[in-house]
Amino acid sequence: MASGTALIYDEEMTTHKLLWSDPVCDIEVPERLSSSYDQLKRYHLVERCVHVPAREASQEEILLVHSSEHLEVAKSTQTMNEEELKKVSGNYDAFFFHPNTYCCARLAVGATLELVDAVMSGKVRNGMALVRPPGHHSQRNAANGFCLFNNVAIAAEYAKLKYGLQRILIVDWDVHHGQGTQYIFEEDPSVLYFSWHRYEHQEFWPSLKESDYDAVGLGKGKGFNINLPWNKVGMGNSDYLAAFFHVLLPMAFEFDPELVIVSSGYDSGIGDPEGQMNATPEVFAHLTHFVMQLANGKLCVILEGGYHLKSLSESVCMTVRTLLGDPVPQITGEMAPCLSAVESIQNVRAAHKSYWKWLMYEDTSFLQNLSTKSLLLKKANPNPSTEHESKITNNDETVKVERFLELHMKNILFPVPPIKTATTDSRGSVHLLPVPVHFVKEIDKTEIKALVSGFYADIVKEDKNLLSLGSILAILDKILKKEVCNGIAESPTCSVSVAVALRHSVRFGFQRVLCIFVGDMEIIPNTEDGKILMIHICEKEQSGKTRSKHYISLNWKEDAEGNDFFPAVLGFILPVAYSYQPNLTVIAVGPNRSLGISGISLLFSLLQGLAESRILAVIKDTEINVMQSVAKALVGASAPQFGVYVPPTQEKVNKIKILRDQFQQEWKMLQCSVKDGI
Numbered sequence: 001m002a003s004g005t006a007l008i009y010d011e012e013m014t015t016h017k018l019l020w021s022d023p024v025c026d027i028e029v030p031e032r033l034s035s036s037y038d039q040l041k042r043y044h045l046v047e048r049c050v051h052v053p054a055r056e057a058s059q060e061e062i063l064l065v066h067s068s069e070h071l072e073v074a075k076s077t078q079t080m081n082e083e084e085l086k087k088v089s090g091n092y093d094a095f096f097f098h099p100n101t102y103c104c105a106r107l108a109v110g111a112t113l114e115l116v117d118a119v120m121s122g123k124v125r126n127g128m129a130l131v132r133p134p135g136h137h138s139q140r141n142a143a144n145g146f147c148l149f150n151n152v153a154i155a156a157e158y159a160k161l162k163y164g165l166q167r168i169l170i171v172d173w174d175v176h177h178g179q180g181t182q183y184i185f186e187e188d189p190s191v192l193y194f195s196w197h198r199y200e201h202q203e204f205w206p207s208l209k210e211s212d213y214d215a216v217g218l219g220k221g222k223g224f225n226i227n228l229p230w231n232k233v234g235m236g237n238s239d240y241l242a243a244f245f246h247v248l249l250p251m252a253f254e255f256d257p258e259l260v261i262v263s264s265g266y267d268s269g270i271g272d273p274e275g276q277m278n279a280t281p282e283v284f285a286h287l288t289h290f291v292m293q294l295a296n297g298k299l300c301v302i303l304e305g306g307y308h309l310k311s312l313s314e315s316v317c318m319t320v321r322t323l324l325g326d327p328v329p330q331i332t333g334e335m336a337p338c339l340s341a342v343e344s345i346q347n348v349r350a351a352h353k354s355y356w357k358w359l360m361y362e363d364t365s366f367l368q369n370l371s372t373k374s375l376l377l378k379k380a381n382p383n384p385s386t387e388h389e390s391k392i393t394n395n396d397e398t399v400k401v402e403r404f405l406e407l408h409m410k411n412i413l414f415p416v417p418p419i420k421t422a423t424t425d426s427r428g429s430v431h432l433l434p435v436p437v438h439f440v441k442e443i444d445k446t447e448i449k450a451l452v453s454g455f456y457a458d459i460v461k462e463d464k465n466l467l468s469l470g471s472i473l474a475i476l477d478k479i480l481k482k483e484v485c486n487g488i489a490e491s492p493t494c495s496v497s498v499a500v501a502l503r504h505s506v507r508f509g510f511q512r513v514l515c516i517f518v519g520d521m522e523i524i525p526n527t528e529d530g531k532i533l534m535i536h537i538c539e540k541e542q543s544g545k546t547r548s549k550h551y552i553s554l555n556w557k558e559d560a561e562g563n564d565f566f567p568a569v570l571g572f573i574l575p576v577a578y579s580y581q582p583n584l585t586v587i588a589v590g591p592n593r594s595l596g597i598s599g600i601s602l603l604f605s606l607l608q609g610l611a612e613s614r615i616l617a618v619i620k621d622t623e624i625n626v627m628q629s630v631a632k633a634l635v636g637a638s639a640p641q642f643g644v645y646v647p648p649t650q651e652k653v654n655k656i657k658i659l660r661d662q663f664q665q666e667w668k669m670l671q672c673s674v675k676d677g678i
């Protein structure tokens with residue numbers, strides 16, 4: 001399996017710059033690239049990447065997307081003087097030429113294509129290209145919004161041609177709508193284009209009707225263009241994550257792309273003068289972590305916008321360290337999407353209902369009045385104040401953002417633990433795990449007995465568990481000390497091991513422990529004090545135990561043919577888990593598990609975004625192949641295999657809907673529709 005992360009940067013691309021005064025374009029400066037690269041060096045991230053050199057794209061490659069007229073105009077600018085440059089720039093909306101622009105734009109395309117080749121050839125697993133000028137606004141026959149050639153669109157056409165790909169996902173998390181990319185692929189079902197963007201009911205640039213949620217694609221491309229408009233500024237981490245859980249990820253996993261390309265603009269981050277949003281740099285680690293789970297990890301991240309230099313460079317570093325497999329930093333801020341975000345999410349789900357299996361049973365009866373509702377909303381408050389008090393309102397607040405980011409980033413970027421995964425195998429045989437892991441020495445039996453007979457005597461009745469308990473406590477110890485990120489322990493009786501692990505974790509300082517138990521669970525730990533949130537995935541209804549905010553039983557029997565667990569993980573488990581914000585996750589697989597290996601792998605892969613990727617896995621000792629796939633997921637040795645995608649049955653969709661309705665007031669990340677009566 002491919003491993004490694006490519007980084008493509010060429011300082012030649014800093015030579016494109018504005019030669020006259022233009023208040024619209026003067027934010028697109030060369031320092032965007034150099035300060036991002038410098039920050040990557042400061043965090044020692046450059047040296048951990050595979051350096052791939054950029055190259056100039058050929059004319060044929062540019063003609064994959066652009067007209068020869070457009071190419072000729074671009075080429076002709078190389079020898080122009082300032083007056084001529086200014087004149088030809090005036091033909092476009094928000095673009096400027098410099099004598100070096102053509103060369104830089106060819107390097108931007110060439111760098112992008114080199115990254116596609118490095119990923120598709122298996123030289124690396126994923127990578128990032130730091131390029132300018134950006135690309136997602138440029139169109140077949142026009143430059144637009146700082147973009148001359150559409151780097152990402154050319155890369156997608158190139159990948160289809162050279163590697164015969166039939167399903168490519170483009171995720172555009174830039175704060176502007178990549179209308180150029182939309183126009184290029186709107187009739188093409190082989191390219192799924194997702195964009196969120198500041199829209200404010202068509203007030204915000206480029207102010208296009210076709211940027212709204214009902215632009216779903218044309219002809220054969222219907223359903224393959226997804227627009228999520230933000231109708232207010234101040235959107236934050238929870239709004240972005242909710243958009244992934246309830247819109248992008250279910251589409252993406254059903255689409256099952258062979259390659260993912262990100263139009264990675266950071267003007268959607270806090271402090272940016274264009275976006276006016278509030279999402280902090282670590283949210284980009286989470287977004288990157290999620291898209292890394294697709295296409296067997298084949299991921300190309302291409303820089304688009306981002307104009308606040310400090311916010312931009314921190315967000316670039318968050319992206320690259322996640323591509324390298326580092327622990328995903330804890331998200332900050334209140335975990336609840338705002339009303340406007342939920343409305344947009346609901347609208348785009350409704351607009352796509354007839355094109356996607358996962359939305360087949362979606363209830364869209366609200367539609368007739370909702371769209372008018374949002375217009376009513378707009379009329380109700382003509383100058384919409386932002387839902388979130390936007391901390392950073394204008395440029396002289398930039399100092400505040402600098403200070404905020406200085407403080408904020410300091411306690412986030414902890415050194416990467418030397419070893420990712422610890423494990424012990426009570427049989428002492430190391431054949432068990434297919435990946436290099438760190439073995440924790442056993443605590444000797446007398447020590448365990450003493451320890452256990454004290455605090456856990458009421459749970460531990462028999463000696464047969466002692467070895468397993470020893471290894472669990474040893475692993476927890478290492479996770480606590482941040483010597484390892486996660487660990488695997490096998491156990492003859494998972495309920496006992498889990499109960500001890502949970503009590504031990506809380507005793508030693510973890511304030512919120514998320515426990516996902518798959519299979520039969522005889523002992524149900526005490527969840528009353530809220531320090532444990534238990535999600536029990538089992539086949540049959542749990543009698544007796546009353547459901548509470550901190551004890552949720554999800555009855556699920558995985559479909560025999562393949563993996564139908566995606567809606568449960570994306571639409572329920574992740575939103576609850578992110579609402580809870582655990583600082584440790586325990587995932588146990590006991591006897592009579594009702595999930596297949598692929599469902600279990602999905603859980604382990606996606607839950608690594610929580611608790612700084614701290615996970616303790618407790619696996620029934622007879623489940624050897626579960627142990628193998630869990631080890632791979634935790635070490636990150638290979639991109640995860642989630643099995644054949646099976647759309648959920650109506651019965652299962654309803655099961656999740658009922659749970660969502662029941663818990664969405666407590667766990668607000670579950671919200672994806674505006675209840676009647678706003």
Ligand SMILES: NCCCNCCCCCC(=O)CS
Nearest residue numbers: 024094145146176205304305
């Ligand atoms: N009243 C007119 C304002 C025009 N603003 C244009 C801003 C273009 C931004 C392009 C960009 O950021 C690429 S990612």
Ligand SMILES: [Zn+2]
Nearest residue numbers: 174176267305
């Ligand atoms: Zn942008």
